[in-house]
Amino acid sequence: MHIAIIGAAGMVGRKLTASLVRDPMLKPHHVDRMTLWDVLPPEAPSDFHGRVDCHAADLSEPGQAEKVIASRPDLIVHLAAIVSGEAELDFDKGYRINLDGSRALFDAIRVQSLADGYHPRLIFASSIAVYGAPLPYPIPDDYHHTPLTSYGTQKAISELLLADYTRRGFFEGIGIRLPTLCIRPGKPNKAASGFFSSILREPLVGQEAVLPVPEDVRHWHASPRSAVGFLRHAATLDLQPLGPRRNLNMPGVSATVGEQIEALRRIAGDKAVRLIRREPDDMITQMVQGWAPGFTAQRARQLGFTAESSFDEIIRAHIDDELNGQLL
């Protein structure tokens, strides 16, 4: 089975690639070929048993989407996107990459499908940013999409295209609305959501972190490990029962920032919690209050998608996956 990963150099792409190196079995198929795409060529994993090719492509450039599907992958995992903050700052770039790029990919498959019956599975990484306040808690599966960012708009549009192209028979699509991934490995970044990870990641290694919002802010989280699990499950799931509704809220953990901090205290003690410095930021607070507090994720759970069931588990996944299971 041949998998193409688009956006393979990003955090989730790298983790998915590593996971397929460790365990190439996607029942009933065995992954024996991976083609990795990003705007710069991704690094090839050294220890994969099958064939790996790494290429640069920008789907929004003419002819590039056709290049991606020329090798006729059986499964395409589309993770490529301009993140929320950048799509808000650069209107043209956001629409070009997040909307036109996805549409070019879908259209390239459509043309091939009409030409010779090519019919891959396509997994699209969408986002809970398709939802925007005011929101109920928990948000049911049938709640409408009222994004408050251009990024969320672009994801919601790509979802609609994915559903229509699937209904038309051009590919077998599924859209996965990822929760905010926590704890993101790596350095603190400027994303408005960065603090959700930072207030745990930095204290776990003895460093200070800044908390810009009140502790009663509630949000929806899953670990990067769960994100890889969602993608693997979407790759093997029988999609027939989805019918024409192809986009799913993924399961996760709904927690307030205060609950995140108490989980940190249980796992790493008061000394870790003392490293969190409160620096209220009205702009970030206002943005975050427009975000989703939590979901029933009923359909996804019924279809077998699973995530952590507590924030303690989310922190332990990070300690296992990023800190070799060791606390300071």
Place this chain on the structure above:
Amino acid sequence: MHIAIIGAAGMVGRKLTASLVRDPMLKPHHVDRMTLWDVLPPEAPSDFHGRVDCHAADLSEPGQAEKVIASRPDLIVHLAAIVSGEAELDFDKGYRINLDGSRALFDAIRVQSLADGYHPRLIFASSIAVYGAPLPYPIPDDYHHTPLTSYGTQKAISELLLADYTRRGFFEGIGIRLPTLCIRPGKPNKAASGFFSSILREPLVGQEAVLPVPEDVRHWHASPRSAVGFLRHAATLDLQPLGPRRNLNMPGVSATVGEQIEALRRIAGDKAVRLIRREPDDMITQMVQGWAPGFTAQRARQLGFTAESSFDEIIRAHIDDELNGQLL
């Protein structure tokens, strides 16, 4: 006040134009200029007190949307679309006109807005086709959009763009989800929804009509007169209270086909009802069963949008507007 109507040669466009000729007051403004656009130049009304220009434009062609806004209308009413059936048969044409055309219009305004602060009001004729079965009855305002046609997908995408471009400050947008318009004047056509009008329109003038679906099929209707009313109300309404949620389910009448027929009987008697011939059509029945049975339309009603409150009223509107108030 200068109004541009795009899709002015269509049924709703012609009725809106005629309404503005009769009553050019859109409080607090007086319409003293109309520019009418369609793929072929619309006919100019002879009796308008102000200036009228009629032009041909296809928004999806390069440079055409810029042409439409070059005269800087204060209000743009965007009615242009490929209908549902044709958009389903011709995938490329549907996406080109219904998605790329709308986006080209929105982008042309955006460019002008960024250049010199141009900030028109834009009314977009959307459709209840953004909803697809299984659906609750009545459908609440916050129900998700799961279109089952490419047309519905294109309308849902245009709605998302309209909301984002409005949030970004490029124009003042409002999307109006029109019910199925009944009774459409004119000849029977091949649209799957055509029978909803035909089973009333033809018997009212002593002609036979074909009913292809069971009498318990329930759907959502408003008269063409109400559609014009929605557009006029959207033109004058204070849009501030809409916040970022710019697309509204319009009010209407939920009725089964059986209830439609009983309204016809009350108004035109058994002899009219006897002209309806049952010719079950499985394909049409299946399509129509995926359509919306009815809405709360709570937000729109609170904002002052009004429609008929019974099917009798819908039939009487047709007799008044199309048959000079006379029954055979």
